[in-house]
Amino acid sequence: MVHISILVPYTAVPAAIVDPRYMFTAVNGFLVNAGKEPLFHVQLVGLAREVSLNDGLFTIRPDVLVKDVKKTDLVIVPAISGDVDAALDVNEELLPWIVDQYHGGAEVASLCIGAFLLAATGLMDGKACSTHWLYADLFREMFPEVQLVDDKIITEQNRLYSSGGANSYWNLLLYLVEKHTDREMAILASKYFVIETMRNSQSPFIIFKSQKTHKDETIRKAQEYIEQHYMDRISVEQLADMLATGRRSLERRFKAATTNTVAEYIQRVKMEAAKKSFETRRDNINEVMYSVGYTDPKAFRSIFRKVTGLSPVEYRNKYRRSA
Template identity: 40%
Template structure:
């Protein structure tokens, strides 16, 4: 039997924990219906600072108890202030490392990856998280090989997943590893999950950093956002900004996490996505109005950034 610990962190997302429990209990139910032993024994763990107020059917333990688990699952966080949240949950960090070196697998849902990243166990390994948290994750953990496009990653005993419904893809992946493909498929049907979705890029939205104190960078951001249809080089972007090209690029990347040219590209792609979602413009108009002149180059950049063609994106997301 696989002994699972689901962490009740400070600021855990209730829906995230509920989904984890539901999927593993469904696998137990499948086995019971077949006259087999349940594969999972589930515990809820806290750091001693708060109680289990919502899931009273499960044994609740503290990480201070000297137990060893086969699988630890870290749910998503409810807050965007992840730096403060990680501080509140710092007691879990050495405990997670200790469990890992005792052969436990560790899986994270959405922004739960930030807690695993804080252990250092993911350094040099592949990981993902919510698409809109990827910039902050990459900045906080530069040694991790972030794959923002991926729905689920596995690197050895460490698993991560993207946002929202990606958690179900992670859980199905774990079921397949532990119980076989038949159980995973049965669970996918119960929860109406499309098993072959491996990409989450098209769910992202470009949300650049705004709350910083660098006026030079803020000025460059404003110029790009106001003139993305017309500018194409850094020189054009910064011609009225009193600073050298080298200094702006350095400061921009330090504050925002990407270069001005990457910022321009992401601004244009976000504009194109909105036009595809909200208007009936012909594709040539969308291309031109988002700042591109070469249709072939636009389609190549769009597909790389979004994970599908512009036409596929329109078919999927246009309001009708």
């Protein structure tokens, strides 16, 4: 029997507690229907007998308190909501328990921005981690020792797991089901919950946000210039001359402030403009390519796929049809 502890943190997202419980209890039912013994013992584990969430809209009653769980096999850390710093503060008592369970042999899996709670334990230092793409900059700022891979749906390293944004945690749950049962059971679960099993990247869903939370005014001016003139050919030398700074200094400061090189930032801004064109206009591929300053179709397709995980045609068909 695999003992699963689904944490019930204060400020948790209710669905990120209910859905894992539903997944593993449903798989137990699949096993019983197949003439097998149920595999998972699932408990909701909290700091209090009742946890009020979403300003009192939901109340969850954990099955057991954290202090009473001496050993478990798998810890699920659900997504949290609201102010991240406040959420970490109010759930501080969970951190040493998670660490103790991990050192006792348990696996630990964070869902979406539950990664902040997992990273706060220190267990992720030096390891790869995913979270919701919208919180990537904040995560890097708060946990510089963690290797954030914000395009990934799932990461796994040394019994530590994380998932990307929002509903991508279903893919991680499915991954854990397959690990503890078999491929056949995972496929059955994927069909029951209608989960797209081939997803391995959240890149198509990422909206590139200007990384301006830093305090370097010179770099902010460079960013603003790039965003206003993305359709032009922009060089590092041009930016350095305009800002009266050396090229090497500009590149170093730009990377430190935004986590991107100048060339990467220019590419991301151009690709974001291209994505918006595909989503809202009926221009063909070449028209969009020229509008964001590219003349080489092969280079444009290659960079677009690198950024979004899809070809320009695939992206246009996916989101124009949705619109």
